[in-house]
Amino acid sequence: MKGLLLDTHALLWMVLDDPRLVRRARARIEKTQRLVYSAVSFWEIALKLSRGGFEFALPDAWHDELLSELRQIGLTRVQLEPHHCRRLQDLPWHHKDPFDRMLIAQAQAENFGIMTADERFKDYEVEVVW
Numbered sequence: 150m151k152g153l154l155l156d157t158h159a160l161l162w163m164v165l166d167d168p169r170l171v172r173r174a175r176a177r178i179e180k181t182q183r184l185v186y187s188a189v190s191f192w193e194i195a196l197k198l199s200r201g202g203f204e205f206a207l208p209d210a211w212h213d214e215l216l217s218e219l220r221q222i223g224l225t226r227v228q229l230e231p232h233h234c235r236r237l238q239d240l241p242w243h244h245k246d247p248f249d250r251m252l253i254a255q256a257q258a259e260n261f262g263i264m265t266a267d268e269r270f271k272d273y274e275v276e277v278v279w
Contacts, residue, residue: 164222
């Protein structure tokens with residue numbers, strides 16, 4: 150495993166110090182050498198905010214504040230690349246959420262583990278950490 154990719158909820162829970170990020174997950178974050186997040190998470194957050202009813206109250210400049218916080222913590226961003234899209238094409242349809250599917254494809258393509266509380270990720274060939 151070359152790094153640990155944070156699912157969008159894990160990313161927000163970490164930054165917002167949300168108690169839903171369990172102690173075991175927090176400990177794994179602290180000891181992981183390379184923590185990464187996907188640009189796809191920003192896309193997911195923006196879409197959910199635009200629809201309303203997002204579970205988090207975020208400021209208007211959430212994108213700048215979140216990016217600043219992630220840099221300060223030392224996370225590396227994974228961009229969306231064409232080979233990730235190609236990997237997505239071959240994923241079985243165990244999970245229907247397009248953002249989660251792309252995160253899975255990115256984790257597989259880049260040999261990352263993925264931190265998520267979503268049990269459906271375990272249906273894929275990816276190391277799930279929680």
